[in-house]
Amino acid sequence: MSTRQNDTNSVTQTNADDVTAALTDVLGPECVLCGEDIGERYFTNYGEAAGVRPLAVLRPRSVDEVSRALVICSAFAQPVVPQGGMTGLAGGAAPAAGEVVLSLERLSGVEEIDRHAATVTAWAGTTLQTIQEAVVDAGFTLGLDLGARGSCQIGGNVATNAGGNRVVRYGTTREQVLGLEVVLADGTVLSSLNKMLKNNAGYDLRQLFVGSEGTLGVVTRVVLRMHPRLAAPSTALCMTKDFQATLDLLHATRAALPDLLSFEAMWPAFYTFVAAHTPDVRAPQLVDGSFPVLLECAGSDAEETAVRFNATLERWLESELVVDAVVAQNAAEAQTFWTIREGLAIDSLPDLINFDVGVPHGGMEAFVVACERALKARWPDAHVFFFGHLGDSNLHLCVSAPYAQGESAHDVEAVVYEQVSDAGGCISAEHGIGVHKRAWLHCSRSREEIEAMHRLKRAFDPLDILNPGKVI
Amino acid sequence: MSTRQNDTNSVTQTNADDVTAALTDVLGPECVLCGEDIGERYFTNYGEAAGVRPLAVLRPRSVDEVSRALVICSAFAQPVVPQGGMTGLAGGAAPAAGEVVLSLERLSGVEEIDRHAATVTAWAGTTLQTIQEAVVDAGFTLGLDLGARGSCQIGGNVATNAGGNRVVRYGTTREQVLGLEVVLADGTVLSSLNKMLKNNAGYDLRQLFVGSEGTLGVVTRVVLRMHPRLAAPSTALCMTKDFQATLDLLHATRAALPDLLSFEAMWPAFYTFVAAHTPDVRAPQLVDGSFPVLLECAGSDAEETAVRFNATLERWLESELVVDAVVAQNAAEAQTFWTIREGLAIDSLPDLINFDVGVPHGGMEAFVVACERALKARWPDAHVFFFGHLGDSNLHLCVSAPYAQGESAHDVEAVVYEQVSDAGGCISAEHGIGVHKRAWLHCSRSREEIEAMHRLKRAFDPLDILNPGKVI
Structure with a gap:
């Protein structure tokens, strides 16, 4: 065991029993769930049918345990899916067969409120609502709010650069994050728990991990800004x-x-x-x-x-x-x-597909008209609804189309994303790419951009063990 | 020539004449300055003594010419220093002997104002003031303002993540940048001229280049947000x-x-x-x-x-x-x-050293006391002055110390940066690292953080030709 643990450079033949044995050896059996002990919530996204049971679920209790788990996974080239509250809408935290889930749920709680700096430091597995309440108790307001606040975890919010209803005032999660602690694929703990509003001492590493959906590192701790208390709106x-x-x-x-x-x-x-x-x-x-x-x-x-x-x-x-x-x-x-x-009320419509696109304001009206026309040309009875965070150039679009034989959601997506591409928009304004939108990334990113993303991925996860098959 | 140009993977022996001949061949003689034709402004930082004359100064007229110049430099493993208005305070744009300066001055002008999206698109060589005026003319306000507005160029502002006097309201340059066009070391043009406030379609590549001081790519074009017009303050x-x-x-x-x-x-x-x-x-x-x-x-x-x-x-x-x-x-x-x-008035003091540090608010008072005490313990007659953007946890600190024989600015820096390190602060809040602060980076960044910065550098500039010896 100990030789394998230290031998992070060798990629041995993945062997399910060996991996789980090694992980159990290092984390202890109470931190590793296998087989029938793995509850459905570890492999089922919010609002979706049950997914695939993973090889194991790791529930580390410290940053050190996260690091040691990733050292093992690197040694075995074992794919790992970091997991928060499973409220994402792009399938980014769902495991594939044979993958190991790394749940951050036990790294939970608000660690510190610093009233002078106006910051809150929390562990990745803390729910957004818990942080919001602690911040309000301290006489401040958190800049981030979204519907899933009671279930989503701040680590997942950071990993997906969550948006929500207050972006027009405070910006996205990215703008709330002052400091970040991340564990890299090889087990390196990158601790940048900065509390300052400005810090130009070298590259701003935290930006790499915000919005990278767990593919470049595992967020373990977060420092967020606090804003002045809000009275009744x-x-x-x-x-x-x-x-x-x-x-x-x-x-x-x-x-x-x-x-x-x-x-x-x-x-x-x-x-x-x-x-x-x-x-x-x-x-x-x-x-x-x-x-x-x-x-x-x-x-x-x-x-x-x-x-x-x-x-x-x-x-x-x-x-x-x-x-x-x-x-x-x-x-x-x-x-x-x-x-x-x-x-x-829209959720009850059949075969509903929810889109989360961005379109520059100047072209938004034309996009809405063209998109609806293109959808109704093919599915005349479709329901097509638009709403969203207009202040952030973010449109949600709901389509319920009665598919003909052989058609699928993919056909609807193809029509919508072609329009998004024509409008110079983006296929995800706030939900992220995950697995659901990966096939469409080229509609709003160039070949050069996607290649640059691969450069980043290779630099930080050369074995491709962190959330493989997600985003790019 | 043409074989060399296409052979970007081979690192040939750098030969000054060959490099300048190849660059002249591709850009034309009117875009390449050599020898005595190179004015002092291309190798002298604002407020500093004249530096070292570079091998050549390139003044491309288009993104394509920037790309072609970098292809040549890659082929020769020729170091390149991207250059804006030379108003930086960390020596980040000053060439070393044998280096080639890549001036963005001819990529100049406001390309577009989009009133619907509230964005302005400008070429990297445009002065900040030119952009500010265009934005005001359009009925908006730019979020960025700083003393060097008449000389600094927006490409440099982006490359250094400039701060200034309005950060407490609008954030730093990073928060103003919606879209970016960058040329990578190998000549790849990465065009992400996004105008949307939210875009979670894959990794947010622009974040890499903001604040990386020209070491990861050359900024050629920028899309900035515009804010509502401001009346008299x-x-x-x-x-x-x-x-x-x-x-x-x-x-x-x-x-x-x-x-x-x-x-x-x-x-x-x-x-x-x-x-x-x-x-x-x-x-x-x-x-x-x-x-x-x-x-x-x-x-x-x-x-x-x-x-x-x-x-x-x-x-x-x-x-x-x-x-x-x-x-x-x-x-x-x-x-x-x-x-x-x-x-x-402080500029007239002898042997003046200006610091630009960040300190968390909670520890700022103790830092100021400890820093002044430590400096005066060694230089009892020193002038030590503190001021700055308190809203951004950014302190400017001016020290005028009469050095004893054999002492230098380095000794003063050692005293100050030790205090910054003890206070959990950063050695540069807004001016950047450049060359002047590179030796002190370890005072506010961990070994793991610096190693992660090297990973990025290797991924985007494996030959180390872009602004080598700067930042890391």
Whole structure:
């Protein structure tokens, strides 16, 4: 055993029994699950059918154990899938047959809140919500928020560069990460737990690992910025006369309301369908032909925010930048607007495919029209809905198409991604590539870009053991 | 010639005449300067004595010419120093003997302003000020501003991840860069001219090149975000009772004034010295023992900003968070505050060394005390001044020490960087490593981090021809 453990350069014939024996030897049996002991949650993505049971599940209790596990896996050239809360939407944390899952769930908890530096340090397996609560208790706000907050883990948020509803204010996860501790494929622990807002001492290594979906290293610890505490938000459903006016509203909002928190657009067909199919929700009536936008602001003083918010909306109503606006009178009304925006009613449509694309604002309207036309030309009865984080040039697109014999989701994807490519957009704005979108990466990345990604992969994981077959 | 040009894998014996002949052959004589034709500005850093004349200066007119030049340099394993406005403070763009300078000065101009996407695309050799003016003309604001704006070039700003006075509001250059075009050492053109705020389609390659000081690739074109237009700012010189109160003020400002643009701290000794030695400037009198801070806010409406700014200052004066505040009544008064903050009076001190360090806020006060004590223990007559971008945990530190026989700047640096290391700080917050700080990189980066930087370097520049001897 000990010779193998030290012999990280030799790639021996993978032998399932030898690998699990070696891992058990180093981590102890309580940290290695095999066979029927492996629960379905370790191989089933959120919202998907059960996947393939992995060879083993490792549950290390320390960074050192993560490192030792990866030394073993390197020695055996054993593929490893780092795993967080399994809430990803691109299949990036699902194992293939024969792979070993490296769950970070036991590296959990908030390690430190530094009020002076305005930072929170947490272990990778901590749920986003746990961190959010600790940050609020300390009198601050976390810049990151998304629907899966109760289940997703911060290590996964970092690995996928998660977005969410507050990007227009705070940026993505990348902009929240000040420091990072990562274990490389060969077991090297790269500890860069920086707390400073600026650090130009050499290459900014953390950037490599944010958004690389566990293919370049395993995130074990994270230092995140904290932002000033937010008081209760002001929320409104605004209606503009068309998409162009909505873009104008976005620019006007950015200028006039520095405490803007969310700017969420819903194309009329989306709004109408969800409003009609969401029980117990009284959605405001859409002014004929208008384009609805959910606007939310929050600052340090709820009253001050509300005064500015309402005065600004009145000005916009007068200038007809906004044709109608319903301001939430309380948290329950605001929740109604968010319930519509979340659009769960759409989930019940058959053969649903959810896309997460980015399109530059200038070409977004043409993209929406062309994409819908191309889809309906082939599937005339398809439901096609658009909504999303307009402030971040991020569109979610839901397609429910009754496939003909022999057709599949792949055919729908081909139509959508061709349009994305034509519009100079990206095939994933926030969910990542994982396995689901890997075949389409060329639609928004050039041959040279993909080759440069391979250079990075070879430099940090020459044996291709970290989440192989994901991203590139 | 043509065989050599295509034979990028062979590393031939470098021969100065062969290299310049091959480069001249491909670029044309009007793009290659040699010998006495090379002006001093191509080998002399801003504020430093003249350096070493390089072998040649290349002045390509297109991305294709940059690529072809690098193919030749690769074939000859010829070291290349990418060069912008030569305003860097770490010697990162200065050539060594026998090196070839690759000046981006002819790749100049704003290529496109996209109002919908709120982006500006510019060639690497464009001065920052030219871009700022184009952005203002379009009704927006650029997030980046620094003193060298009239001379520095955006390619250099990106390569060094420049900071400046607005980082507390907009982040560093990294946060402004949406898209990037880079030529790799082997001549590959990596064009990622993304305009979207979010793009998770594979690894975020642009992050590699921002802040890598021309050692991983040559920046040729940049897409930057534009922010909403700023109206006239409100500016004040605030005095707090001590450093701790200044940190409290920072947190209070971030929460209460979302249109904060700058938060610049000056330690009392700095302020007093500069105020006394800057002719034609009437600096406000410092309240005894107090700590001065330059505060500036700007939003879309000057009146609205001023009202909030003044009301907030009054509240802070009442609560004694601020013990005195002088609000600039016009642009000239604001300029007075900035003139003091810029502290040019210090430049006349003998043997001056300027540091650009980062220290986490919690340890900053102790660092300042310990650093000054250590310096004065060895050089009792030294002048030691601290000031900087406190909002970014970035301290500038100026030391003028009368060296004894045999001592040098290196001895002063050793004392300061030991303190930085002890404080968990970084040896460069915004100026970069270049050549000047390369020997000290280990003071704020671990062995594992530096080794990871070498992995990147080997992956993207295996022949070590791009700015060799810089950063790592």
